[in-house]
Amino acid sequence: MLVNVCARIEERPYGAEVIYRKGRTMVSENKCPGCRRTVCDGCGIYRKLNTNKQVRIRFPKGFKVQPGEGLGISFDVGTTTLAGMLWDLEKGTLLEAETGANPQAVFGADVISRIQAAAGNREDLGKMQKMLVEKLDEMASEMMERLAGSGTLRRVTVAGNTAMSEILLGIPPLQLAKAPFLPDYENTVYLKGSALGFHFLGETDIMVLPPIGGYVGADALAVHGYVSMEEKEGRILSIDIGTNGEILLQCDGKRFACSTAAGPALEGGAVSQGMRAVRGAVDMVSLTGRFPMEDLTSRVIGGGAGRGICGSGLVDGLAWLYRTKVIDHTGYMRKVGEARESGVPGRIAGRIRQEDDGCKFLLTDSRDPVYLTAGDVRQLQLSVSAIRSGAETLLEKAGLKAKQLDRIYLAGAFGSYIGIESGLAIGLFPHVPKEKIYQAGNLAGIGAAMALLSGEALQYMEEERKRFTHVELAGEETFKELFLAHMNFPLNF
Missing domain, CATH: 3.30.420.480 (Domain of unknown function (DUF4445))
Structure with a gap:
């Protein structure tokens, strides 16, 4: 298992156990899974283990x-x-x-x-x-x-x-x-x-x-090429969360697709200290301690000082600010006094900083501060609502409720490493039991590889493309109504 690189990667790439240590990677089998050297600090596959497009290759059944x-x-x-x-x-x-x-x-x-x-x-x-x-x-x-x-x-x-x-x-x-x-x-x-x-x-x-x-x-078509081969039956929602969020639904022989302008916030863009998932990025936020001494702690990729926050850290941070009542269901970030009156634990309330243009929350220590600002919360709300509303618009087109879905595939680098419980807490995707949500990796990349390695797979994708009903969200009143509703966080999570 990778340690201090990304704890959400649990498989061993190419059978090697990689441990990050002192700025270099030591490999238990004495060979880097990329360049096969005994010590490595920069080959292609090593870098993939430290960036936001991780190498995860498993072709679908058949x-x-x-x-x-x-x-x-x-x-x-x-x-x-x-x-x-x-x-x-x-x-x-x-x-x-x-x-x-x-x-x-x-x-x-x-x-x-x-x-x-x-x-x-x-x-x-x-x-x-x-x-x-x-x-x-x-x-x-x-x-x-x-x-x-x-x-x-x-x-x-x-x-x-x-x-x-x-x-x-x-x-x-x-x-x-x-x-x-x-x-x-x-x-x-x-x-x-x-x-x-x-x-x-x-x-x-x-x-x-x-x-x-x-x-x-075509990236969405590649995702569908994988998912539809893996799941030949059932009601399957696929969400490729990125700057241009693409959402696919296959059910009862039908195919629906839409894209939603999620914007770059969920990938670390349009956020005051947002960055890619590289060394120095906060990639996980969690609760520590017992009442009344609870506090929030952040994990930094590579250890050491934090320089900013990446997508998975943003979702975790937002979820914990909501769970601990630092922000309310509308996304308003409470001032220190308001937070204490609302029952926010003392140490957590003490991380709130009040400034002329609004509040911000200290995620790390004050020596190398990484903040989540009230403005960041608003940017993230727009992205979250766009993804959730797009998915539910497709469900309505198909005459389905979220509870009728058999599985939700989260594709893309961001979707692969977010905390599922955090995503549910902020309403990022339709509310289903977390066991139905599968973090599938870079399916667009795998689908592109399938087209490269098999003429039959390419032909299959080209034929499947013709079966889709493309839903243009800009003309859908349902989407507009859902978008306004989902700007608020779920009251029950």
Whole structure:
């Protein structure tokens, strides 16, 4: 089990027990699961164990690799984060992995800002495409370099949200920028890398997977490819929580999909001290002590001083502020006196700081302070309500209640590492028994790998895409009503 890296990772990658110690990683089998060295502080798979796109590979039941020649890469292209995996096409084995930040963030943290920039200015579209191509080229080069150059890269699959895929292809997202928000491409696109401006991948066959509809992109189709093979029957809700939250529902032979503008808050963006899940980030908040001496304590990735807070820490922190009555069900953060009168334990109330622009709460010690502000709470409320309301809108379309669901899959890096009880406490997803919620890992990345390793899997996804009813939330009165209602936290949790 990983210690002081991310306690929510419980499997042993490649059979090795990795223990973080003094800034380096010591491996019990004397080999890093990535580069196979005895001591490692920076290879690709090591870094995946310390970032927000963790390497977790388990193909669904019934999936079979169709052997090919050479090597291939599957890319999951997100608005905030990029993840790549290098595969042996003959054996279907993972050889390397790499993650990085999407460099287009200079054009805006959210997908809407990127769409507006790309649709409104051809020059900006070209710059954004070039940034993304160069970053993916760099990631591919680094993976191959660590592999010591053995083997030839034959093909690459890309699964991204609709906007990221269109920008990669150099397509102005004109239809995506205005109602009714239609994709500007429909089918799988096949190109040589050089046609998109790749250099390292210039001679490689590039395959960009198709979107489901609107903002529900190829990454969501990849998630569905996995889930629908794993769960051939039942009522299954899949939520890929990211900047552009995508929600899928399969039930009684029907398919529904929507996307919701969750924004970057749940991934550490738009929050005063938000950051990615790297060293120095608070990734867990918990209650310690007994009445009347309770206090909140925070865990920092890598140990040492806290520098900020990542998505899983934000959900935990928000949940505990609500549970301990530091904030009320509307999200209002109480002042110190108000908190004590409401029954907030003394030590916890003592962490509240009052300032001219509102209150903030100290999550760490005062030497290296990490705060959650009243403004942060409001940003998180918007994201939480968007995800919950989108999911419940799909349920209404299908004529279902949350209690009728057989399972909820939480996909994506953020969904994989949040505390389920904390998520339920703040109303992040429909209220179901926590045993029905499955944290499944980066399913978009695994689905992209399935399309890379099997022509049958790709064909299956393309056929499944046509079965979906895409629900545009902007035109749904139900969504608007739910969004206002779910801005408040659940009264019962």
